[in-house]
Amino acid sequence: MRSYILQRLLILFPLLLAISMVTFLLAHLAPGDPVMARFGLDVKRMETERLEQIREELGLNDPLPIQYLRYLKDLLRGDMGRSLTTHAPVSEEIASRFPATLQLTVASMLFMLIVAIPLGVISAVKRGTLIDNLCMGGALLGVSMPAFWFGIMLMLLFSLKLGWLPSTGRGDGTFWGTVKALIMPGITLGTGLMGLVTRLTRSSMLEVLGQDYMRTAHAKGLAPRLVLIRHGLRNALIPVATVVGAQFASLLGGTVIIETVFAWPGIGRLAVDAISRRNYPVIMGTVLVFSVTFVLINLLVDVLYTLIDPRIRYD
Amino acid sequence: MKRLILAANILIVASLVLAACAAPTPIVEEVEVPVEVVVKETVIVEGTPETVEKVVTATPGPVEEEDTSKFGGTLTIQAAGMIQFDFAQCADDNSWWVISNIYSMLYRINQDRSLFPDLATSWEYEDDTTLILHLREGVMWHDGNEVFPEGESREVTADDVVYSIEYGVNMEGSTLSAGFLSAFESVEALDDYTVQVKLNKPDALLLSGSRGLGHIAVIPQEAVEYYGEDFGLNPVGSGPFEFVEYSPDEHVILQRNEDYWKEPYLDEVVFRVIPDEDAALIAFETGEIDWLSNVPKDDVARLKDDTRFILQTSGLECGPWIMFDMTVPYFQDQDFRQALAYALDIEGITRNVEGELYAGGCGIAGPGVPGYDPNLCKYFPYDPEGAQELLAGLGWEDTDGDGVLDKDGEPMSFELEIWNTDPMPRYGEAVAIQWQEVGIGVELQTVEFGTWIDDLFAGPQKAMMASGFCTDGGLNGVFGREAATSVALGYDMPDVHDALDEANVTIDPGERENILREAQETMFSQYYAIPMRHSTGYSALRSRVHDWLGIFWSANICTENNNVWVTE
Numbered sequence: 001m002r003s004y005i006l007q008r009l010l011i012l013f014p015l016l017l018a019i020s021m022v023t024f025l026l027a028h029l030a031p032g033d034p035v036m037a038r039f040g041l042d043v044k045r046m047e048t049e050r051l052e053q054i055r056e057e058l059g060l061n062d063p064l065p066i067q068y069l070r071y072l073k074d075l076l077r078g079d080m081g082r083s084l085t086t087h088a089p090v091s092e093e094i095a096s097r098f099p100a101t102l103q104l105t106v107a108s109m110l111f112m113l114i115v116a117i118p119l120g121v122i123s124a125v126k127r128g129t130l131i132d133n134l135c136m137g138g139a140l141l142g143v144s145m146p147a148f149w150f151g152i153m154l155m156l157l158f159s160l161k162l163g164w165l166p167s168t169g170r171g172d173g174t175f176w177g178t179v180k181a182l183i184m185p186g187i188t189l190g191t192g193l194m195g196l197v198t199r200l201t202r203s204s205m206l207e208v209l210g211q212d213y214m215r216t217a218h219a220k221g222l223a224p225r226l227v228l229i230r231h232g233l234r235n236a237l238i239p240v241a242t243v244v245g246a247q248f249a250s251l252l253g254g255t256v257i258i259e260t261v262f263a264w265p266g267i268g269r270l271a272v273d274a275i276s277r278r279n280y281p282v283i284m285g286t287v288l289v290f291s292v293t294f295v296l297i298n299l300l301v302d303v304l305y306t307l308i309d310p311r312i313r314y315d
Numbered sequence: 316m317k318r319l320i321l322a323a324n325i326l327i328v329a330s331l332v333l334a335a336c337a338a339p340t341p342i343v344e345e346v347e348v349p350v351e352v353v354v355k356e357t358v359i360v361e362g363t364p365e366t367v368e369k370v371v372t373a374t375p376g377p378v379e380e381e382d383t384s385k386f387g388g389t390l391t392i393q394a395a396g397m398i399q400f401d402f403a404q405c406a407d408d409n410s411w412w413v414i415s416n417i418y419s420m421l422y423r424i425n426q427d428r429s430l431f432p433d434l435a436t437s438w439e440y441e442d443d444t445t446l447i448l449h450l451r452e453g454v455m456w457h458d459g460n461e462v463f464p465e466g467e468s469r470e471v472t473a474d475d476v477v478y479s480i481e482y483g484v485n486m487e488g489s490t491l492s493a494g495f496l497s498a499f500e501s502v503e504a505l506d507d508y509t510v511q512v513k514l515n516k517p518d519a520l521l522l523s524g525s526r527g528l529g530h531i532a533v534i535p536q537e538a539v540e541y542y543g544e545d546f547g548l549n550p551v552g553s554g555p556f557e558f559v560e561y562s563p564d565e566h567v568i569l570q571r572n573e574d575y576w577k578e579p580y581l582d583e584v585v586f587r588v589i590p591d592e593d594a595a596l597i598a599f600e601t602g603e604i605d606w607l608s609n610v611p612k613d614d615v616a617r618l619k620d621d622t623r624f625i626l627q628t629s630g631l632e633c634g635p636w637i638m639f640d641m642t643v644p645y646f647q648d649q650d651f652r653q654a655l656a657y658a659l660d661i662e663g664i665t666r667n668v669e670g671e672l673y674a675g676g677c678g679i680a681g682p683g684v685p686g687y688d689p690n691l692c693k694y695f696p697y698d699p700e701g702a703q704e705l706l707a708g709l710g711w712e713d714t715d716g717d718g719v720l721d722k723d724g725e726p727m728s729f730e731l732e733i734w735n736t737d738p739m740p741r742y743g744e745a746v747a748i749q750w751q752e753v754g755i756g757v758e759l760q761t762v763e764f765g766t767w768i769d770d771l772f773a774g775p776q777k778a779m780m781a782s783g784f785c786t787d788g789g790l791n792g793v794f795g796r797e798a799a800t801s802v803a804l805g806y807d808m809p810d811v812h813d814a815l816d817e818a819n820v821t822i823d824p825g826e827r828e829n830i831l832r833e834a835q836e837t838m839f840s841q842y843y844a845i846p847m848r849h850s851t852g853y854s855a856l857r858s859r860v861h862d863w864l865g866i867f868w869s870a871n872i873c874t875e876n877n878n879v880w881v882t883e
Contacts, residue, residue, distance in 0.1 A: 032766055096562070155597045160597050
């Protein structure tokens with residue numbers, strides 16, 4: 001196991017190198033540059049010299065390979081550069097937003113798991129019945145509803161009409177304030193994720209329910225619920241864990257729509273804003289952090305498999 | 316259990332439908348209003364600031380309210396986003412709202428664009444290129460921070476103003492207007508409270524809103540040296556409110572500056588970042604924010620009728636316009652450009668897109684902006700037959716019956732490029748459809764803003780739609796001889812350029828107004844650009860907020876002319 005983990009961690013370095021190269025190239029080859037994006041139309045032609053000076057100072061006139069190597073050298077020293085708009089260190093920009101992204105991710109995943117897995121199990125057990133159709137219909141509705149619309153509907157009900165929850169923001173800084181602020185964005189995001197997990201749980205359960213060991217367990221006289229949960233669900237969760245892990249990792253890269261609707265200060269908005277402003281250091285930083293997170297989460301999921309299914313070994 | 320889940324699902328769906336249809340419940344507010352208050356004022360006694368108390372009658376509020384004032388409370392302002400608070404690198408309005416409350420400005424701007432004193436209590440021109448500013452005495456830098464520890468502040472003097480102006484002028488990539496930067500020659504402190512600004516040529520916009528000296532915030536050299544690159548995120552000023560906290564993409568919190576020359580009534584001002592328009596509206600209606608920067612057009616009528624809220628127009632009318640790459644042969648012909656204009660029902664398009672926000676009027680300058688001419692719309696009637704006649708006169712006919720005009724066997728074909736943020740796509744689609752209806756071979760290209768900028772400066776070989784630049788100086792900013800767009804699109808309009816150059820150096824408002832009107836008349840009568848009609852915008856204020864002057868470039872919360880207070 002240890003050697004497996006080490007192996008996976010070692011692959012991270014060439015992977016990050018490749019990702020950084022591709023991201024760097026794509027960001028710099030896209031139309032527009034940070035200087036123009038910053039000033040927009042309010043740039044006079046006679047100030048071309050000044051613009052060129054700024055580009056020179058930012059190193060934007062150097063050949064791309066030189067710019068990339070310079071970035072890489074700084075990165076290896078732990079310096080992701082400074083934002084071209086705020087001039088704050090990129091690491092601080094990302095770090096300041098990561099807790100908010102983590103909160104939203106955990107809240108939405110919790111909601112999704114609490115709803116999707118039971119729905120999938122019920123649906124599988126009641127296959128072909130009205131219950132099955134309603135569960136699948138509900139899951140389909142969840143994944144089909146536009147997140148921005150659903151979020152606004154929740155706001156209209158729970159904030160404007162009932163006054164129970166704050167409409168936007170992260171709350172008043174207290175624990176319960178934050179929990180209340182997380183409810184609507186968590187439900188909105190979790191509902192969109194539910195569809196895939198519900199259907200996967202259902203199909204995985206159906207496969208498991210037809211296995212010989214399930215029949216054996218029933219034949220032994222074990223309580224149906226015990227058979228379902230301990231023998232069935234545990235095996236059915238293996239593919240679900242893969243998907244949930246990937247979703248979790250993906251969410252840690254931020255969800256710009258939810259963050260925009262609920263004014264949640266996460267990494268998604270930071271990344272999208274950086275792209276629109278051609279803020280190259282922040283673009284590189286967010287992509288690299290997201291890549292590392294994604295790889296590490298997937299490694300964690302792989303390790304978790306061994307807990308779910310003792311038959312799985314990585315030796 | 317299963318029935319319970321089913322019932323819960325049905326209930327949730329029904330609740331959502333009801334919520335979307337329900338009207339808000341009106342709330343009745345009761346207000347207690349004192350007449351006289353004790354206010355604190357800072358005066359300088361033998362060079363040392365002292366706080367004294369005096370009894371004053373509160374500034375009269377709206378007619379229907381009793382005369383009252385109140386210390387305390389928090390004002391929450393919605394912002395779509397904020398970046399950083401270094402004035403010389405600030406290019407967005409929202410960050411400027413924060414800057415204008417942390418720092419002293421030289422002067423402030425009313426919504427009618429008239430100026431009133433702030434740090435500079437008066438000013439006068441010695442001659443066309445020399446401005447003298449007289450500063451307020453006894454203004455102190457904020458203390459209790461890493462730059463000025465508690466009790467170790469100092470007075471703001473003319474040297475600070477000199478430093479600030481030079482800082483803005485010399486900053487690489489400064490966002491000060493190019494017009495000011497090219498006209499600026501020197502700045503000097505004549506004594507502790509008098510500043511002389513010298514220009515190398517007269518600048519009509521020296522004393523204006525967001526251009527000229529209106530873009531200068533007075534900053535302490537000590538803070539710039541202490542924080543270096545992080546200065547923009549650690550502002551230390553001398554304005555009515557002190558910086559407390561900035562949580563990126565979330566909020567900025569300011570607290571009352573108790574040593575300000577006019578003590579603010581508010582304890583705190585919070586700028587909350589809510590980028591989504593609909594979410595911001597909900598937050599406003601729930602009372603989470605007190606001022607909404609932009610009311611969606613479909614909600615204007617509803618909010619106007621709600622007594623909890625006060626709607627105000629932005630005071631600035633604006634509309635997008637179409638401009639042409641003059642190196643493209645099609646666009647070099649005035650009759651062709653006129654045909655493009657005649658083919659558009661510009662008023663209809665604007666009314667359809669803007670709805671309640673429609674304001675009418677044509678040109679770059681709107682009502683109240685120097686150069687505005689209410690008669691310009693006469694050049695832009697909706698006359699599709701006239702358009703076809705003009706095009707026929709130029710030899711364009713649909714010889715092959717494909718719906719696109721052609722000439723000498725070549726079909727007409729050009730692109731109209733717009734950027735992708737609302738309402739541009741709606742304008743662009745309407746324009747393209749109406750052009751296509753008369754056989755104009757146009758293809759609409761919608762791109763991201765950065766790409767639009769890139770294409771513009773690369774020489775687009777297209778028609779381009781743009782917006783903005785509605786304030787004084789906007790016409791020159793877009794179509795001036797040295798303007799980026801003008802150069803990039805190859806505009807050769809000697810009459811217009813000469814007039815705009817003259818307007819830039821004409822200080823007398825009346826004379827300048829006439830010159831700008833002439834410039835607009837010349838430009839639009841020759842169809843160098845096709846403007847949409849103007850539209851306005853609305854902001855909304857909760858009725859618990861009093862003595863509000865509005866936000867026009869600066870957020871005027873505690874100034875010589877007002878001191879915002881709230882009823883809890």
